[in-house]
Amino acid sequence: xxxxxxxxxxxxxxxxxxxxxxxxxxxxxxxxxxxxxxxxxxxxxxxxxxxxxxxxxxxxxxxxxxxxxxxxxxxxxxxxxxxxxxxxxxxxxxxxx
Amino acid sequence: xxxxxxxxxxxxxxxxxxxxxxxxxxxxxxxxxxxxxxxxxxxxxxxxxxxxxxxxxxxxxxxxxxxxxxxxxxxxxxxxxxxxxxxxxxxxxxxxxxxxxxxxxxxxxxxxxxxxxxxxxxxxxxxxxxxxxxxxxxxxxxxxxxxxxxxxxxxxxxxxxxxxxxxxxxxxxxxxxxxxxxxxxxxxxxxxxxxxxxxxxxxxxxxxxxxxxxxxx
Numbered sequence: 623x624x625x626x627x628x629x630x631x632x633x634x635x636x637x638x639x640x641x642x643x644x645x646x647x648x649x650x651x652x653x654x655x656x657x658x659x660x661x662x663x664x665x666x667x668x669x670x671x672x673x674x675x676x677x678x679x680x681x682x683x684x685x686x687x688x689x690x691x692x693x694x695x696x697x698x699x700x701x702x703x704x705x706x707x708x709x710x711x712x713x714x715x716x717x718x719x
Numbered sequence: 720x721x722x723x724x725x726x727x728x729x730x731x732x733x734x735x736x737x738x739x740x741x742x743x744x745x746x747x748x749x750x751x752x753x754x755x756x757x758x759x760x761x762x763x764x765x766x767x768x769x770x771x772x773x774x775x776x777x778x779x780x781x782x783x784x785x786x787x788x789x790x791x792x793x794x795x796x797x798x799x800x801x802x803x804x805x806x807x808x809x810x811x812x813x814x815x816x817x818x819x820x821x822x823x824x825x826x827x828x829x830x831x832x833x834x835x836x837x838x839x840x841x842x843x844x845x846x847x848x849x850x851x852x853x854x855x856x857x858x859x860x861x862x863x864x865x866x867x868x869x870x871x872x873x874x875x876x877x878x879x880x881x882x883x884x885x886x887x888x889x890x891x892x893x894x895x896x897x898x899x900x901x902x903x904x905x906x907x908x909x910x911x912x913x914x915x916x917x918x919x920x921x922x923x924x925x926x927x928x929x930x931x932x933x934x935x936x
Contacts, residue, residue, distance in 0.1 A: 624821035626828065630732070633739040633825065699731040704738050707731065
């Protein structure tokens with residue numbers, strides 16, 4: 623994730639009293655990130671493809687239906703507001719617990 | 720307090736930066752716009768010190784140029800450039816006085832905004848050298864700034880006659896005009912040359928001719 627975008631996302635998350643950043647720039651797999659850092663959700667950059675040309679973030683958390691699997695919520699940053707990002711994080715957290 | 724206006728097509732940048740910058744000390748976000756039609760009008764109304772412009776498309780440079788031309792008092796900071804030398808030169812030509820790559824930190828963003836608001840241009844020595852080279856090339860394309868270019872055709876004519884030591888009366892007869900008219904012209908000439916006597920005027924002209932003649936080809 624570009625540094626500026628990452629800093630911006632972190633500032634938005636930190637502005638919430640009930641959220642904290644427990645790690646960044648994780649190079650391992652998703653399960654390791656969620657378990658070793660005790661994270662509820664991961665925010666990752668979803669690389670644009672020919673099919674999905676716009677830049678996206680994705681909220682990753684354990685799936686509510688299938689423990690051990692992951693729910694992947696892509697969010698287009700072109701139309702994403704800070705409030706919508708926070709809302710998506712809350713929803714992902716709620717769905718995984 | 721630095722007044723900041725954000726122009727970004729990407730909503731997360733636009734609204735996120737507005738939220739986060741507004742929390743910082745010494746910064747006041749006066750507006751944000753997605754770019755395109757209406758941006759300049761919003762800028763004119765908001766009167767920011769700094770316009771933070773996301774350089775996401777080639778049209779963004781045209782926007783920067785328009786902002787610079789219509790509101791030269793606003794410092795334009797470009798966000799998200801790749802910082803190649805040609806791109807930095809394009810930024811300079813568009814009137815952009817500060818820039819940040821995607822890999823810049825949030826602290827760097829604030830630092831660049833503060834520098835831009837102070838009227839500073841932060842650039843590498845390499846870019847500064849390239850800018851000077853461009854400026855020199857542009858200056859070379861322009862004809863030398865002859866002091867005579869400051870005078871009207873009539874004043875140039877009278878200056879030539881002064882150089883021949885003609886009096887006001889002789890010049891008036893030569894040109895077929897009143898002496899009072901010549902007096903006015905001579906007065907204007909002395910003022911433009913910053914001297915008090917007609918002899919000083921012809922000396923100043925001689926010196927200027929010599930300086931122009933000695934310019935390298």
